[in-house]
Amino acid sequence: MSRRRARGAQPHAEGAATRAFLGELIDHAPLFPPASLGLDDALAAHERAESGTHFWMLGRFVVQAARLDELIAALERDDAPGPLPLSVVLGSDAARDLPAVAELVRAHASRIDVETIEARAPIAALAEAYEAADLPGEPELYVELDVADPIALESWLLELSRYREASDRDACAKVRCGGPNAHAVPSPSNLAHFVALAHGLGVPFKATAGLHHPFRHFNAEAGYVQHGFLNVAGAAVLMRAHELDRRALETLLADEDPTHFKLDSERFSWCGVSAHAGDIGAARIRAFRSYGSCSFDEPVEDLTALGILVTAPQ
Numbered sequence: 001m002s003r004r005r006a007r008g009a010q011p012h013a014e015g016a017a018t019r020a021f022l023g024e025l026i027d028h029a030p031l032f033p034p035a036s037l038g039l040d041d042a043l044a045a046h047e048r049a050e051s052g053t054h055f056w057m058l059g060r061f062v063v064q065a066a067r068l069d070e071l072i073a074a075l076e077r078d079d080a081p082g083p084l085p086l087s088v089v090l091g092s093d094a095a096r097d098l099p100a101v102a103e104l105v106r107a108h109a110s111r112i113d114v115e116t117i118e119a120r121a122p123i124a125a126l127a128e129a130y131e132a133a134d135l136p137g138e139p140e141l142y143v144e145l146d147v148a149d150p151i152a153l154e155s156w157l158l159e160l161s162r163y164r165e166a167s168d169r170d171a172c173a174k175v176r177c178g179g180p181n182a183h184a185v186p187s188p189s190n191l192a193h194f195v196a197l198a199h200g201l202g203v204p205f206k207a208t209a210g211l212h213h214p215f216r217h218f219n220a221e222a223g224y225v226q227h228g229f230l231n232v233a234g235a236a237v238l239m240r241a242h243e244l245d246r247r248a249l250e251t252l253l254a255d256e257d258p259t260h261f262k263l264d265s266e267r268f269s270w271c272g273v274s275a276h277a278g279d280i281g282a283a284r285i286r287a288f289r290s291y292g293s294c295s296f297d298e299p300v301e302d303l304t305a306l307g308i309l310v311t312a313p314q
Contacts, residue, residue, distance in 0.1 A: 013310045015265020016277035020284060021233070022057050022263075022309075026299060027087050027116075027206070027292045029062035033180070035294035039067070039074055046084075049296040053311050057300065059290045060087040060115055065097040068104050068112075075111040083113040087142075087292075090119040094126050098133035105136050116140040118174055123159045127167070140289075142174040142206055147190045154197055161201040172289060173203050177232060178210015182224035185210060188254035191232070192246055195253075199239045199287060207232050208292035214302050216256045227253070229291050229299065230261055234270055236288035241275040248273075263308050 014022075028049060029035075030042035037045065042061075049058050063071050065088050075084060090097040098117070105114050117139050119126050130141055145156050157173060164171045175194055178185050186194075198205050207229070215228035235252050238244055244252070252270055255261075260271050267274045275283065293299060303309045 017265055017267050017275075017280055018263055018308065019056065020277045020280040021237070021268050022303070023284070024059045025057055025229075025233070025290055026296055027059040027062050027208075027290045028296050029208075029292045029294050030296075031063060031067070032292070032294050037294075039070060043071075043074060043078075045296065054300050054309065058296065060085045062087045062089060062118075062292055064088075065090050065101055068101060072104060072108050072111055075108075078111075083109065083111055086112055086114050087116040087118055088114050088139075090117065090121070092120075094119050094121040095129040095132075098129045098135065102133045102135045109136070113137070114139050116142060118142045118144065120144045123156060123163060127163050127169075127171070130169075131167070138169070140170045140172060142172050144174040144176060145194075147175055147186045147194045150190065150193050153194060157194075157197050157201050157203055161203050164203065171203075173198055173205040175205055175207050176209045177207050177227045177291075185224065185226060188216075188250045191227070191253050192235070192249035195232075195235050195239055195249055196246055199236070202286070204285070204287055204289050205236070206289045206291060211291050211293060212295065212298050214299065214306065214308075215258050215261065216254060218256075229293075230263070231255060233288050233291065234261065234268060237268055237275050237280055237283040238270060238273055240283040240287045241279040242273055244273070258306065 028046050030037040030045050031039065046061050049055065061084055063086055068088065088101055101114060105112060114135065114137065117130065123143055126143060143160055145153055147153055160171055160173060163169065210226045211229040211232065212226065213228055214230040216231050217226060217228065219226045231253050235249055238252065239249060262269045267276050268280055300309065
């Protein structure tokens with residue numbers, strides 16, 4: 001845990017399984033839709049999360065590569081004791097963005113710590129640009145893959161797996177679970193296919209977009225069904241612990257009944273299928289790393305209302 005993440009450190013009552021499941025789960029992305037906060041407001045929201053009761057659930061601050069200069073200028077006014085852990089989202093030209101990111105990291109190491117890189121570039125081109133940039137600290141690399149084409153997805157994940165093995169880099173997948181309309185939301189079937197393939201090939205992943213609440217639900221304001229972060233993370237955890245078949249994975253991902261899920265100090269379970277703290281911790285390293293959310297408060301409030309978080313938000 002970085003010095004920034006430890007700023008709000010204080011005792012908390014959640015047990016081992018809860019901490020294993022939720023620890024550093026949320027990569028905070030208030031700059032991105034639908035929140036789309038201005039930079040100062042986004043940093044203030046992140047500061048509150050860092051200093052709050054549930055700081056331990058906070059992952060990295062997510063920023064576009066094109067805004068890294070602006071972020072650094074804002075951080076120059078910050079008296080924080082350590083660098084801000086970042087996940088940097090590249091634009092369409094990784095070969096241009098990565099050297100620029102590397103240069104800024106070297107020049108401003110006291111202010112920023114780029115822990116992960118996210119990109120949509122083709123895997124081979126992205127890997128070449130990543131290697132050439134020689135980024136300080138060798139940040140984790142997340143490649144966004146489209147789950148709508150199951151055949152192409154298998155090829156991409158296989159290529160990513162081979163790159164992991166050949167390079168010994170922590171190259172991972174990224175899956176988009178939502179977007180501005182119903183067409184951007186992948187089906188439970190396609191998500192189940194992705195989770196199963198990633199598990200089979202040993203490729204960890206993160207998720208992003210649309211995961212504002214714990215369980216799959218109909219969002220009346222948006223007008224369509226959205227996935228839940230406990231469904232998606234739980235599918236990866238139980239897949240690794242129990243080798244669930246595709247039908248069970250799809251059913252889990254489509255499940256909208258909160259009473260079927262349980263997360264407490266001892267275990268995470270769905271419909272009686274359980275994983276204990278050790279299994280959850282292993283899955284968080286080898287299967288599901290984190291998910292991006294434009295809000296930190298929403299998931300904390302939901303989990304508190306469910307009784308999963310037993311310490312109230314500050």
